Amino acid sequence: EDAEIRGIACNRDETRIMITAVPDIPGIAAKLLAPLITNGIHVDTIVQNIAAADSTDLTFTVSRLDALKAVEILRTTVENIGGGEILLDNTIAKISLIGVGVRTHTDIAARMFQILADLNVNILLIAASTMRISVIVKEEAVEIALPALHKAFGLDAAVSSADNL
Amino acid sequence: EDAEIRGIACNRDETRIMITAVPDIPGIAAKLLAPLITNGIHVDTIVQNIAAADSTDLTFTVSRLDALKAVEILRTTVENIGGGEILLDNTIAKISLIGVGVRTHTDIAARMFQILADLNVNILLIAASTMRISVIVKEEAVEIALPALHKAFGLDAAVSSADNL
Ligand SMILES: C[C@@H](O)[C@H](N)C(=O)O
Numbered sequence: 001e002d003a004e005i006r007g008i009a010c011n012r013d014e015t016r017i018m019i020t021a022v023p024d025i026p027g028i029a030a031k032l033l034a035p036l037i038t039n040g041i042h043v044d045t046i047v048q049n050i051a052a053a054d055s056t057d058l059t060f061t062v063s064r065l066d067a068l069k070a071v072e073i074l075r076t077t078v079e080n081i082g083g084g085e086i087l088l089d090n091t092i093a094k095i096s097l098i099g100v101g102v103r104t105h106t107d108i109a110a111r112m113f114q115i116l117a118d119l120n121v122n123i124l125l126i127a128a129s130t131m132r133i134s135v136i137v138k139e140e141a142v143e144i145a146l147p148a149l150h151k152a153f154g155l156d157a158a159v160s161s162a163d164n165l
Numbered sequence: 166e167d168a169e170i171r172g173i174a175c176n177r178d179e180t181r182i183m184i185t186a187v188p189d190i191p192g193i194a195a196k197l198l199a200p201l202i203t204n205g206i207h208v209d210t211i212v213q214n215i216a217a218a219d220s221t222d223l224t225f226t227v228s229r230l231d232a233l234k235a236v237e238i239l240r241t242t243v244e245n246i247g248g249g250e251i252l253l254d255n256t257i258a259k260i261s262l263i264g265v266g267v268r269t270h271t272d273i274a275a276r277m278f279q280i281l282a283d284l285n286v287n288i289l290l291i292a293a294s295t296m297r298i299s300v301i302v303k304e305e306a307v308e309i310a311l312p313a314l315h316k317a318f319g320l321d322a323a324v325s326s327a328d329n330l
């Protein structure tokens with residue numbers, strides 16, 4: 001029986017940094033990301049939801065080694081743009097279903113969310129689009145979530161999971 | 166000169182639906198998505214940022230034809246889970262850079278955001294992870310943003326853009 005997705009990636013070396021209340025005007029995302037680039041910090045996932053009013057939150061993940069440096073760099077920028085707080089969480093992990101087809105995408109996302117729900121795992125963040133469904137969960141949830149997801153999607157854990165796919 | 170990414174996908178047939186103030190507890194994402202699936206609605210992008218307190222917002226995109234049906238279906242669920250409002254915007258478009266390598270991911274995201282900033286295009290939503298950087302912008306911005314992005318990333322617009330990659 002074919003696997004429905006190409007694999008599951010799990011990244012346990014992640015710190016989630018959220019900058020709250022960033023002005024929702026052109027140029028802000030660029031201003032926040034640029035200094036991280038010039039300082040050689042690799043940013044993995046970036047999520048920003050729709051602003052309800054004039055501001056929104058911007059979240060991204062970096063490796064745990066880079067986290068404090070990233071926060072230091074961000075402090076100046078956040079002050080300049082008139083953002084809110086910089087909130088850090090290094091007790092998280094990212095799980096991504098990869099190689100998800102366009103046609104099965106919605107169904108697979110729903111099933112992933114249900115599996116996590118059944119395990120009482122709280123989904124802290126979602127970034128899902130064609131090809132890839134990523135969620136952030138507490139790192140201790142990985143132990144039960146990962147095997148359940150491998151099983152549900154017909155994957156051999158040894159073959160298909162990778163620490164940074 | 167090789168293109169730095171595989172292509173740029175632009176989807177102009179999108180409605181953004183945001184459910185505000187959904188409880189940040191296990192099972193909520195699953196409850197919201199499931200009825201859409203059973204009703205045959207294809208959900209494209211799903212974004213949920215970190216909850217600042219006990220609740221967060223959940224956004225997803227559907228085709229414009231499905232939008233009103235999706236909202237109808239969601240009303241019941243949102244009431245059951247104790248969520249907030251269902252906010253709709255059908256004046257948006259999604260632009261995705263696809264086939265972005267892990268190593269160049271951060272740099273490419275920063276450049277994409279800068280290009281949009283230079284064009285004074287407001288980024289309404291971001292869902293970026295390895296392989297794919299997606300943003301939502303006002304649909305009228307596509308006209309200036311898409312050619313600029315193709316040019317910046319060394320792509321031939323005719324060859325590499327697709328309405329639903
Ligand atoms: C919040 C941030 O994404 C802003 N809207 C921008 O375009 O840069």
Ligand SMILES: C[C@@H](O)[C@H](N)C(=O)O
Nearest residue numbers: 122123191192193194
């Ligand atoms: C908000 C929603 O994602 C919730 N945390 C859940 O796990 O379902």
